[in-house]
Amino acid sequence: MRLMLIACEILYREICAVVARSINQVDVQFMPKGLHDQGHEAMQASLAETLGKVDEARYDAIALGYGLCCNGVVGLAARTVPLIVPRAHDCITLFLGSKEAYGQYFFDHPGVFFKTTGWLERGSALSQYVPESIQTKSGLVLSYDEMVARYGEDNARFLQEQLTDLTHNYGQVTFIETGIEPDGRFERQARDEAAERGWKFEKLRGNLVLLERLVDGPWSEEDFLTVPPHHRIAASFDERIVKSCPPPMPGDCPL
Numbered sequence: 001m002r003l004m005l006i007a008c009e010i011l012y013r014e015i016c017a018v019v020a021r022s023i024n025q026v027d028v029q030f031m032p033k034g035l036h037d038q039g040h041e042a043m044q045a046s047l048a049e050t051l052g053k054v055d056e057a058r059y060d061a062i063a064l065g066y067g068l069c070c071n072g073v074v075g076l077a078a079r080t081v082p083l084i085v086p087r088a089h090d091c092i093t094l095f096l097g098s099k100e101a102y103g104q105y106f107f108d109h110p111g112v113f114f115k116t117t118g119w120l121e122r123g124s125a126l127s128q129y130v131p132e133s134i135q136t137k138s139g140l141v142l143s144y145d146e147m148v149a150r151y152g153e154d155n156a157r158f159l160q161e162q163l164t165d166l167t168h169n170y171g172q173v174t175f176i177e178t179g180i181e182p183d184g185r186f187e188r189q190a191r192d193e194a195a196e197r198g199w200k201f202e203k204l205r206g207n208l209v210l211l212e213r214l215v216d217g218p219w220s221e222e223d224f225l226t227v228p229p230h231h232r233i234a235a236s237f238d239e240r241i242v243k244s245c246p247p248p249m250p251g252d253c254p255l
Helices: 009-020 033-038 040-052 091-096 099-108 117-121 134-138 144-151 153-163 185-197 209-216
Strands: 002-008 025-031 061-065 083-086 112-115 172-177 200-205 224-227 232-235 242-245
Touching: 002 009, 002 033, 002 040, 002 209, 009 025, 009 091, 009 117, 009 209, 025 040, 033 040, 061 209, 083 209, 091 099, 091 172, 091 209, 112 117, 112 185, 117 185, 172 185, 185 200, 224 232, 224 242
Parallel strands: 002 025, 002 061, 061 083, 112 172, 172 200
Antiparallel strands: 083 224, 232 242
16 A cells, blocks of 8 residues: 655654554655644645645555644545544644543643654744744744833733743643654753753653554554545544544535
């Protein structure tokens, strides 16, 4: 079987590892992490454009290395070959191997920032925030002096307190080790970040089984959505996370 895989670059090393061992022939296109920062409509438009350029005559299916990702995949449509989508809210499920593992850890450890090799290597710095990003448009990436110049000193002080303190509900950094790390520098970077913030640190063993099955198959209904040709992805708002809908009709399957 020949697959086209379109994935977020956050998963770069993990995707390369599972593709190298796959029983299938898999072509991969990585999309920039910064898509997440632009909001779901812009992210969906970028992914739709990429999907539209795939020569589907060459492939048996197209797989997405994404979760629901703030509805960034909602509305994407299969044309002539199926779309395969993991049942995941975001990429942390893909690093941990199942939505159940992610859900249990999240329940047991509220207020956690997850870090992986990809999240650290591919950048969480402000350079990710392009002019179209939500963070840029809302002023989150402005310096204090830039806020003063734009909004005045009193407003700038308020905005800095309200908009830049995005981590007040967090108290732990969890580094997910997936087994593809070249050395310990990414773990050390995560540890250092936790220490600088005065937070707890934990290293959690990841699991690539969901990514392996994404590129190998079979795609069980429990863990993957298979979108048939001429159908599209929609949020299911239940434990399935995503579902497929037929071509839109008035009143049918609102996104």
